[in-house]
Amino acid sequence: MRNELIKPIITAAVLCVAFSGCATRPLPLYAGTGKVDITPAQPVISAEGQSFRLPDNTPPEKRTPLGNVHDPLYARVVVLKNKDVSFAIVSADLMLFSSKRVIDEARKRWSIEHVILSATHTHSGMVPRGLCPTAGGWEWRSAEADPGELLNWPALSEDPWYAETEDKIIAAIGEAAGNLFPARLAAGKGTYESIYLGHNRRLIRPAHGVVPRSVITLWDNPTRMPTTPSDPTVGVIRIEDEARKPRAFMVHYACHPISMMGSSMITADFPGAMTDYIERQLGDSCMAMFLQGAAGDINPYETNMRGAYGLNMTRQAGIALAKAALGVSENLPSPEEPKAVVQVKESMLDIADREGNKSSAACVASVVINRDLALVAMPGEIFVQHQLNLSERSLIPNTFLLGIAYCGLGSPFLNYIPTAQAVEEGGYGATQFSFVAADAGDRMVDAAVAAIDELVGE
Amino acid sequence: MRELSKNDRWMGLIEEFENEDFSAWPEAAEAFHMRGVGYLHLKDAPKAERDLKEAVERDPEEGFFWYNLAETCHALLKDDARALDAYRKAFELEDNFGWMPAAAAVKAVNILLYQVRNDEALDILRRYRDEDMEKLPPYWRFHILRAYARTYAAQGREAEARVKFRQALIVESTV
Numbered sequence: 001m002r003n004e005l006i007k008p009i010i011t012a013a014v015l016c017v018a019f020s021g022c023a024t025r026p027l028p029l030y031a032g033t034g035k036v037d038i039t040p041a042q043p044v045i046s047a048e049g050q051s052f053r054l055p056d057n058t059p060p061e062k063r064t065p066l067g068n069v070h071d072p073l074y075a076r077v078v079v080l081k082n083k084d085v086s087f088a089i090v091s092a093d094l095m096l097f098s099s100k101r102v103i104d105e106a107r108k109r110w111s112i113e114h115v116i117l118s119a120t121h122t123h124s125g126m127v128p129r130g131l132c133p134t135a136g137g138w139e140w141r142s143a144e145a146d147p148g149e150l151l152n153w154p155a156l157s158e159d160p161w162y163a164e165t166e167d168k169i170i171a172a173i174g175e176a177a178g179n180l181f182p183a184r185l186a187a188g189k190g191t192y193e194s195i196y197l198g199h200n201r202r203l204i205r206p207a208h209g210v211v212p213r214s215v216i217t218l219w220d221n222p223t224r225m226p227t228t229p230s231d232p233t234v235g236v237i238r239i240e241d242e243a244r245k246p247r248a249f250m251v252h253y254a255c256h257p258i259s260m261m262g263s264s265m266i267t268a269d270f271p272g273a274m275t276d277y278i279e280r281q282l283g284d285s286c287m288a289m290f291l292q293g294a295a296g297d298i299n300p301y302e303t304n305m306r307g308a309y310g311l312n313m314t315r316q317a318g319i320a321l322a323k324a325a326l327g328v329s330e331n332l333p334s335p336e337e338p339k340a341v342v343q344v345k346e347s348m349l350d351i352a353d354r355e356g357n358k359s360s361a362a363c364v365a366s367v368v369i370n371r372d373l374a375l376v377a378m379p380g381e382i383f384v385q386h387q388l389n390l391s392e393r394s395l396i397p398n399t400f401l402l403g404i405a406y407c408g409l410g411s412p413f414l415n416y417i418p419t420a421q422a423v424e425e426g427g428y429g430a431t432q433f434s435f436v437a438a439d440a441g442d443r444m445v446d447a448a449v450a451a452i453d454e455l456v457g458e
Numbered sequence: 459m460r461e462l463s464k465n466d467r468w469m470g471l472i473e474e475f476e477n478e479d480f481s482a483w484p485e486a487a488e489a490f491h492m493r494g495v496g497y498l499h500l501k502d503a504p505k506a507e508r509d510l511k512e513a514v515e516r517d518p519e520e521g522f523f524w525y526n527l528a529e530t531c532h533a534l535l536k537d538d539a540r541a542l543d544a545y546r547k548a549f550e551l552e553d554n555f556g557w558m559p560a561a562a563a564v565k566a567v568n569i570l571l572y573q574v575r576n577d578e579a580l581d582i583l584r585r586y587r588d589e590d591m592e593k594l595p596p597y598w599r600f601h602i603l604r605a606y607a608r609t610y611a612a613q614g615r616e617a618e619a620r621v622k623f624r625q626a627l628i629v630e631s632t633v
């Protein structure tokens with residue numbers, strides 16, 4: 001009976017395509033920035049430290065105390081616009097954030113055609129109620145249809161904080177779109193071996209005698225043992241105004257912000273410390289932004305820290321990342337002219353679930369700027385090997401994969417997107433809290449590579 | 459009593475000497491210390507503290523007495539302030555490269571890092587200069603190197619921390 005209700009699996013590689021930015025000659029480029037405090041007045045998250053937004057009627061003893069807000073949470077916006085294309089990227093200091101309303105309103109009110117909503121994924125931020133499949137809102141396996149379609153978007157806005165956050169982000173996009181300046185955009189990357197961040201949290205133990213091969217997931221690595229796969233790359237996007245003054249500074253790096261997870265503390269974690277340091281270094285007129293990469297299996301070396309020690313180590317991790325990014329930036333020449341070719345392609349894929357008896361639409365959004373920078377947004381916690389594969393296969397030298405990113409189409413969040421090998425090995429993120437087919441990540445990378453090829457005319 | 463202590467037979471030691479008044483014993487401080495360690499192992503915080511305090515009062519120059527009092531304060535009484543004072547005392551009294559001052563140093567550093575007293579943590583570690591590291595048993599060399607690395611990391615001295623973490627990994631592979 002149940003099977004009759006399930007729609008046939010659609011295996012087509014790409015279902016539909018949204019495309020903009022046909023010009024191949026550089027056009028005057030304009031950029032704007034917006035930054036808004038989204039710290040909740042009532043931080044209704046569990047006092048046990050889980051990041052899920054609890055109902056408003058949760059008794060006080062079960063809530064994070066007000067005093068546990070260590071540092072403010074922000075949503076940061078960069079709008080890029082030329083004659084052909086308008087595009088906004090939002091980075092929110094939250095565990096997860098997706099909102100159809102924000103994207104629709106940005107289009108309607110500010111004429112922004114494409115929006116990527118990304119979350120830094122701080123686990124000391126929040127998951128909006130009903131958005132995370134593992135938080136009781138909806139769940140892939142028990143869903144009777146595409147979870148992306150079943151998601152009750154209006155119900156999310158019943159949480160006053162979520163609705164207010166949506167409004168604030170819409171306004172911040174408007175602020176950015178309303179204060180455009182001629183922009184020079186430079187992108188680059190460098191290798192950064194952090195002692196704080198970026199180890200692979202899946203420890204694979206080879207077979208030994210009668211003991212079979214095994215995997216230890218969510219493994220802490222206090223001795224800083226080298227792990228693979230990992231991506232010790234820090235990416236930088238620097239946007240300057242006509243006077244060559246930096247106005248936006250984006251840092252791409254892959255690592256779970258879980259330094260203070262479970263502490264019941266509200267904090268933006270290391271991305272917050274990183275942006276704070278960069279803004280202090282580059283001045284108030286420059287907004288820093290963290291772009292979360294494919295951090296599905298990547299952790300800080302020390303996690304779930306507590307108290308002053310944890311906050312200090314988190315701060316040092318952010319500062320160290322900021323310094324590495326500023327170092328990359330030093331070697332980036334300022335572009336001659338405030339012009340750019342900006343191209344965007346949104347590729348829809350139909351992603352089957354692990355059992356192959358239902359599927360969900362997923363959007364991979366690819367933004368290519370000057371054949372030098374590609375941003376690829378995917379709606380899930382992507383294992384880092386996919387980022388490495390994408391970087392290797394992309395024609396664009398600076399190709400940055402954004403995990404936990406939603407572009408307004410398809411499912412807002414597909415949970416973990418492991419590799420086929422990880423699915424075979426099992427463990428958290430691979431066979432737990434991961435519901436997509438084992439080849440889902442490969443297909444998303446294929447779609448991004450194809451999109452980039454198409455955009456650059458290869 | 460020494461035999462029971464040497465063989466870690468703490469339950470037997472307590473059973474035999476629980477009601478003993480060591481005051482008149484010629485080596486009373488050592489006796490109080492051994493029984494205090496017995497209570498420490500049996501996780502009897504008040505009695506461990508009572509005997510170990512008696513031991514350090516009778517012989518305040520004995521580093522091991524201070525070390526076990528520190529262990530009691532840290533592990534059983536959860537009193538990091540007193541534990542830190544006692545670890546420091548133990549460390550200062552045993553001016554050598556043996557296991558005890560190394561253990562006291564690592565534990566004191568840990569407490570200091572948790573209180574973000576990073577400079578004080580580094581001060582403790584200064585006894586262990588690069589050229590002296592070989593004097594430490596490998597197990598403690600690993601822990602001292604790691605304590606150095608964590609302290610540098612907490613201070614934001616990433617390059618120095620990286621060097622120490624790598625040295626610690628090399629030593630760990632030999633332990």
